[in-house]
Each structure stands twice: as structure tokens, then as C-alpha cells.
Amino acid sequence: MNRYMEIFLDLEQAILDRKYKPGEKLLSENKLSQIYGVSRETIRKALLLLSEKGYIHKQQGKGSVVLDTAKMDFPISGLTSYKEIFEESGISNRTRVVSLEKTTHYENMTHDMFPFNDEELWVLVRQREIAGEVVLLDKDYLLAEMIPELTKETAEDSIYEYFEKDLGLDISFAQKEFTVEPTTEEDRRYIDLLPNDTHVVVVRSQVFLQNAQLFQYTESRHRLDKFKFVEFARRKKQLHT
Structure with missing residues (x-):
């Protein structure tokens, strides 16, 4: 499995488990890249997939906001x-x-x-x-x-x-x-x-x-x-x- 997919699944589960609540921001790309030990490009791929699946909304210059997955x-x-x-x-x-x-x-x-x-x-x-x-x-x-x-x-x-x-x-x-x-x-x-x-x-x-x-x-x-x-x-x- 691609590394970005593993990161996507990990973050997806965290959102579903309400570790990230609706309206909260995910950690920055820099912070996530440090935690997972990967490049920012890999993090961006994972975040893009989260956005496409409706879990987050990426705001230019403001980071990624978690959406209400229970709606x-x-x-x-x-x-x-x-x-x-x-x-x-x-x-x-x-x-x-x-x-x-x-x-x-x-x-x-x-x-x-x-x-x-x-x-x-x-x-x-x-x-x-x-x-x-x-x-x-x-x-x-x-x-x-x-x-x-x-x-x-x-x-x-x-x-x-x-x-x-x-x-x-x-x-x-x-x-x-x-x-x-x-x-x-x-x-x-x-x-x-x-x-x-x-x-x-x-x-x-x-x-x-x-x-x-x-x-x-x-x-x-x-x-x-x-x-x-x-x-x-x-x-x-x-x-x-």
C-alpha cells in the first residue's frame, strides 16, 4: 500500500473516532510530515484524498478544517x-x-x-x-x-x-x-x-x-x-x- 494511502486511512479513522472534531483544524503539513516521517508532498496526497472524500475542507493559507462526517x-x-x-x-x-x-x-x-x-x-x-x-x-x-x-x-x-x-x-x-x-x-x-x-x-x-x-x-x-x-x-x- 502506498504511504500516502496509509496516512489517509489513519487520519480518516481519527476523524471517524472524533479525535478531530468538526470545525477543528488538522495539524499543519509540516507537523504531519514530521509525525509520519514523510515528505510534505506525501502528506498533500493524503490530505487531497481526505478532501475528495468529504472529510476536510482545505482553506488556502489556513490549513485543513474537519467537516461533520455525521451529517x-x-x-x-x-x-x-x-x-x-x-x-x-x-x-x-x-x-x-x-x-x-x-x-x-x-x-x-x-x-x-x-x-x-x-x-x-x-x-x-x-x-x-x-x-x-x-x-x-x-x-x-x-x-x-x-x-x-x-x-x-x-x-x-x-x-x-x-x-x-x-x-x-x-x-x-x-x-x-x-x-x-x-x-x-x-x-x-x-x-x-x-x-x-x-x-x-x-x-x-x-x-x-x-x-x-x-x-x-x-x-x-x-x-x-x-x-x-x-x-x-x-x-x-x-x-x-
Whole structure:
């Protein structure tokens, strides 16, 4: 392995372990070259890779500032599971099941996007923990006739992997709504909110199979400081006459 790659991996682990906290500066190139016993050029290669991977921001004449690696990018138009996102990121995470039940009683669901009426549903509530903090509460409502069995162990791993590989469901597309809403008692109970947090980002989704069968409604409640939502946008060319 190249020496600069070894240094990159060492610094990456230090950032992930919070030895360098977000907003702090890394040691200078001169200091790092002394510590690792290599040239500044080798250090620059390692720092460039850290910058490309989103761990640091290099400021001309001011050094390298550590970025918040616990802030995840959630694609707006994509349909990606929580497990898939975090397998790509390498950030430590954990899912805990708050409750799981099969029921026809969900009278309190009055939002316009909630699509079910009297059907039997799996109601699954999960906490999502990143780097030791619960920053997301997921509430899933799943059509029981499509999903005959669902266990806590499966819910703590990946329900989409189970749906697609074990049940053969062909998950295809979703319609989503993004809002910023005041925190609720449930948010304050299950999310590690900051002292001044008064609002959360709420993402509501209707999820469909390839045959256009709606089988899932999800409400995800995100702590404001830990998530950003990203999309690639291209301006449509206008025809001028």
C-alpha cells in the first residue's frame, strides 16, 4: 500500500473516532510530515484524498478544517434504504425498534398523504442512531397482505433487503413530501434533540411496487442539524425563436 494511502486511512479513522472534531483544524503539513516521517508532498496526497472524500475542507493559507462526517446526504429523488446509505458512508450507526405491531387501528393518521383506510398494516417505529446519537425517527406503515411476516430482527437490519430477496417484492418508486414542522412529544421522547431544537425535518413517502401497487407509507422525522437533502438538477434548455 502506498504511504500516502496509509496516512489517509489513519487520519480518516481519527476523524471517524472524533479525535478531530468538526470545525477543528488538522495539524499543519509540516507537523504531519514530521509525525509520519514523510515528505510534505506525501502528506498533500493524503490530505487531497481526505478532501475528495468529504472529510476536510482545505482553506488556502489556513490549513485543513474537519467537516461533520455525521451529517448524511439523503437523495431527494432516490429510493435508497437507510442500510444502503450507511454501508456506502462507513459512519457508525445503529437501528433500534421502538415498536412493531400488526393492526387496523391507526385513526390518528390524518395527514393527506396517508393512503390507507381499514387495511391491516404493520406499524413499525424505529430509532436511527449515528455516532451515538439518535437523530432520526422512522415510522413505517406496511400493507400486511403483501408482508405476511415481519420480525424485530429483520426490522433492525433491512426491511427492503427482506422484501426484495425473501418476499420477491419489486420495489419501484415513491412520492415524497418534505416539510419542516414543530417538534412533538414523540420527537422529544425518541430523538436526541438539541436544547434549542424547536423543529424537525419531516419526510413523508408513499412507496409503490413495479405494478403500481402502493404498499408502504413512511414518515421520517430528522433532527435538523444532522441531515441535508441533495439532488442533481440540470436546467432545461429553452428553444428561442
